[in-house]
Amino acid sequence: MDNIYLDYNASTPIDQEVAEAMQPYLSDFFGNPSSSHWASKQAGSAIQQARAQVASLLGCSSDEIIFTSGGSEANNHALKGVFYALQAKGKHIITSKIEHPAILAPCHFLEKLGAEVTYVGVDEFGQVSVEEVKRAIREDTILISIMHANNEVGTLQPIEKISHIAKERGILLHTDAAQSVGKVPTRVDELGVDLLTIAGHKMYAPKGVGALYIRQGTPIESFIHGAGHENGRRAGTENVMFIVGLGKASALAEQNLENQGEGQLRDHFEQALKKHFGERVVINGHPTERLPNTASISFVEQIGQDILKKLPEVAASTGAACDSGQVQLSSVLKEMKVEPRVGMGTIRFSLGRYTTLEQIEHVVESLVNTI
Template sequence: MQRIYLDYNASTPIAPEVAEAMKPFLTDYYGNPSTSHWAGKPARQAFEKARQQVANLLGCEPDEIIFTSGGSESNNHALKGVFFALKEKGSHIITTQIEHPAIINPCKFLEKLGAKVTYVGVDRYGQVSPTDIEQAITHETILISVMHANNEVGTIQPIADIAKIAKKYGVLLHTDAAQSVGKIPTRVDELGVDLLSVAGHKVYAPKGIGALYIKRGTQLEPFVHGAGHEGGRRAGTENILLAVGLGKACELAAEHLNDAKIKDLRDYFWDELKKHFKEDIVLNGHPEECIPNTVSVSFIGKVGQDILENIPELAASTGSACHSGMVQLSSVLRAMEVEEHVGKGTIRFSLGRYTTKEEIDQVVRRLKESV
């Protein structure tokens, strides 16, 4: 069996078109974009073009986009920026139990500084209830942060419904859209969010680049203090090379949004798994409201890590960690109240732009042998 990559939710390869767009900025355009001479102007033009490309995908204005080092920085900037900007108004933040560590850990840090954080639970599909979010709001609530799509099981959250609630109470809403950008529509006007995080390496751009959408008028303390880069919102000389890559990746993502190929392959994969494993396999996450590339399944009574170790050619992720012979379920599976004998056999397969039907058939065959 050839090497097969089904871990696109962890990281995507750099698209050839993205690599091609970046090449001139490795050799020819080296000027500082903050300068006004001949060397700086092309860099500035490329940087602003990239900002426009990101804005086009999100359906916002270019000046509402700042570039960051990735999804984690974008999330940290949103959470800490709101807390420090609005702490005189209140210190309460609402999030969910299934967020990425780039949300959970900043919240834990802010709790040390006096923030009060409510971690709302989810149902068995990994979906949060807007009613539960509303019931958690207090007069001190300044921010709600709910991921758009879960990285482990793929469940899509009802962000637009939560946005209506946030607006009703005058609370800012942030969504970590690292797993949804490029897979499903993420127009900020349709979602109704004030802040949205993008991670480049989830959308066929390089690692080390991301973006944060900041709705006009939103108060946010800068995450990095220094000179007045990014309209004074993020100090540091701009990374033109990687920004150009993210811009091109977002342009490509817009072109691929209506392509049903990945969803069709995902559905075929799940049908094949059901056919061969029958009652010995279950699907994790929402059966319908799920990003179109993700299949999180549990092989009942098995250990996901053991299965993958028997198929070294396959790149995929487990839903549990094994330490000293003990299997520990992820926080997402625990929040979904997945039983241990089921959850420990979890494997997340995430498909991408370059996945083929032949690869899926090979994986199914090897899984039958391994399990």
């Protein structure tokens, strides 16, 4: 069989419709969208259309969306922007121990500037405790940032419940939704968030583009200073072609949200592995509150990297790294208290729009033959 891509949580291919929407802005509509003459009109209109498409997916106003270079920038903007804007009120931030480095690294940076950060843990399913978040709140807490879905095991976090606590205490709530947008509903009013991060390359748009939702009235400092682009929130001439791609990808995600087959394929995959391997496989993550496309599978007493080396046609990610003969579990699996004998054999298979049943059955057969 040809190569099989099961690493959609790492990055997605650009959808053909997205590529077609972007094409005219590579050659025909090259004007600066901030200019007022004829060469810029189409570019400016395209950005506003894309902004409306992203806003429609999230259920917010267009003027609450700013475009960024990707999820990492959006996360940095949310954390640093709120800290800079509210540090006179307080310097305490709450986040979780299993966040993406694009959250954890900015938090460590802000600690150098005087921020105090509380890192809450997770249970054996990789889910944050709402009560632990509540206990962590202080008088000087200005921001809570908890990811919507974990990128490794797919567990969905109780953002709606956390938002109730945040609102009661007058604390801003941010969620990194890079992994969840387009896979599960992410309507900002239903989630109750003040800020939300999108990464284009996780949802069939190009790498190098993302967005940050900022609820109207949220105090936040600009991340890049200069001219008044993006409603004065993010200076720099807009990357029109990539923004158009993100807009089209958002429109497709909204259309396809209820008609995705990844969940059924994922369940078929896990059931087949359980049938063949029994207790020699462990499925990581929450049994029900989990992304429909994500299967984090631990092959007990095996090493994930060794398994994938024997399946060169399969693109997937491991949950443990092998360095100098020593297997190190990912920080997420460690926080979930996964035993090393289990965790060292972890592989994350993440399905996507182009995954087929034939591919899934081939991978199952290959794993059986290999292990």
